[in-house]
Amino acid sequence: MPFTLTRHPFPPRRRQVRLAARTDLVPRAADGAGFIRIRLQSGVPLDGFTSPGAGDHLRVFVPEAPEWASVAVDDAGHPTAPSRTETIVAFDAEAGWVDLDILVHAADETGDAGLIGPWAARAPLGSPAMLADPKGSVVLGGAPVAFVLAGDDSAIPALRRYLGMFGAGTPGLVLLETAFDPAALGVAVGPGVELRVLAPDPARPSAALAAELAALAGEPPPAASPDVFIFACGEQSLLAPARALLAAWGIDVEHAVAKGYWKRRAD
Numbered sequence: 331m332p333f334t335l336t337r338h339p340f341p342p343r344r345r346q347v348r349l350a351a352r353t354d355l356v357p358r359a360a361d362g363a364g365f366i367r368i369r370l371q372s373g374v375p376l377d378g379f380t381s382p383g384a385g386d387h388l389r390v391f392v393p394e395a396p397e398w399a400s401v402a403v404d405d406a407g408h409p410t411a412p413s414r415t416e417t418i419v420a421f422d423a424e425a426g427w428v429d430l431d432i433l434v435h436a437a438d439e440t441g442d443a444g445l446i447g448p449w450a451a452r453a454p455l456g457s458p459a460m461l462a463d464p465k466g467s468v469v470l471g472g473a474p475v476a477f478v479l480a481g482d483d484s485a486i487p488a489l490r491r492y493l494g495m496f497g498a499g500t501p502g503l504v505l506l507e508t509a510f511d512p513a514a515l516g517v518a519v520g521p522g523v524e525l526r527v528l529a530p531d532p533a534r535p536s537a538a539l540a541a542e543l544a545a546l547a548g549e550p551p552p553a554a555s556p557d558v559f560i561f562a563c564g565e566q567s568l569l570a571p572a573r574a575l576l577a578a579w580g581i582d583v584e585h586a587v588a589k590g591y592w593k594r595r596a597d
C-alpha cells in the first residue's frame with residue numbers, strides 16, 4: 331500500500347489570540363462575499379502547537395458582535411462564546427501566530443451572514459479571540475498512485491495543503507466548486523493533474539460536486555483501489571455521493587477523507 335492515513339490525537343489546549351492582520355485574497359463582492367486570510371497572534375509562543383496533517387483544523391471562539399470586544403467565558407475561563415472550525419493555513423509556534431483563510435459568504439435567504447465571516451471581514455484589528463488546538467491530525471504518509479480532491483470554498487485550504495504534499499507527476503483530478511478565481515486562492519495544479527472548476531448553485535451548494543462524484547462512480551478507478559486517495563469535503567449533502575464513490579471504487583472510508591464541512595441552514 332503506497333500511502334497511509336494515520337490518526338494522531340493531540341491534548342486539548344486553548345489560546346488567547348488577537349486578530350493581528352487581514353488580507354483580501356479576492357476582491358470583495360458588492361454583497362460582501364469574499365475570501366480573507368487572517369492572522370491570529372498570541373502574546374506568547376504557541377507551546378506544543380503543531381499541524382502535520384493537510385486537513386488539520388482548530389476552533390476559533392469569536393467575540394460578540396458588533397463590538398467584538400471580548401470572548402465570553404465561564405467561571406473556569408472556558409469559552410462559552412460561539413465558535414467555528416477552520417483549517418490551519420500556516421503557523422509559527424515560536425512567533426505565536428496562525429493564519430486561516432475564511433470564506434466570507436453573502437447573507438442567505440434568512441439574512442444570516444454567519445459568525446466568523448463578518449468578524450474576519452470587519453472586526454477591528456486587535457479584536458480578541460480564543461483558539462482551541464486541533465483535537466488531532468490525520469497524516470498522509472507515503473504517496474498515492476493517483477488522487478481525487480473534491481471541495482467547495484470551505485475546503486480550499488485543506489485541498490491546497492494536500493496538493494502541496496503530492497509529488498510532481500502524481501496524476502490527479504481536482505473538482506473545485508467555487509465562484510472565485512482558483513489562482514487567486516493559490517490553487518495551482520501541475521502536469522498530469524486536471525482542475526475542473528464548477529459553478530456553485532447557491533440554492534444547492536455542493537450539488538455540482540455531487541454530480542461529478544456520481545459520474546466518477548460509474549467509471550473505473552484510475553489505479554488499484556487502495557492506491558487512490560480521495561478527499562471530498564463541502565456542504566453536508568456531499569457526504570452521500572462521496573461515500574458512494576468510495577464504495578464503487580472499493581475504498582475503505584478510513585482510507586479516505588470525506589466530511590461535511592458545513593450545513594446549509596436555509597431550505
Ligand SMILES: Cc1cc2nc3c(=O)[nH]c(=O)nc-3n(C[C@H](O)[C@H](O)[C@H](O)COP(=O)(O)OP(=O)(O)OC[C@H]3O[C@@H](n4cnc5c(N)ncnc54)[C@H](O)[C@@H]3O)c2cc1C
Pocket residue numbers: 387414415416417418431432433434435438442443444445446447448483484485487488535590591592593594595596
Ligand atoms: C474540518 C473543517 C474545516 C473547515 N475549514 C474551513 C476553512 O479553512 N475556511 C472556511 O471558510 N471554512 C471552513 N470550514 C467551515 C467553517 O466551519 C464555517 O462553516 C464557515 O467558516 C462559515 O462560518 P460562518 O460563521 O461564516 O457561517 P455560519 O454561521 O456557519 O452560517 C451562516 C449561513 O451561511 C451559510 N453558509 C455557511 N457556510 C457557507 C459556505 N461555505 N458557502 C455558502 N454559504 C454558507 C449557511 O447556510 C448559513 O445559513 C471548515 C469546517 C470544518 C468542519
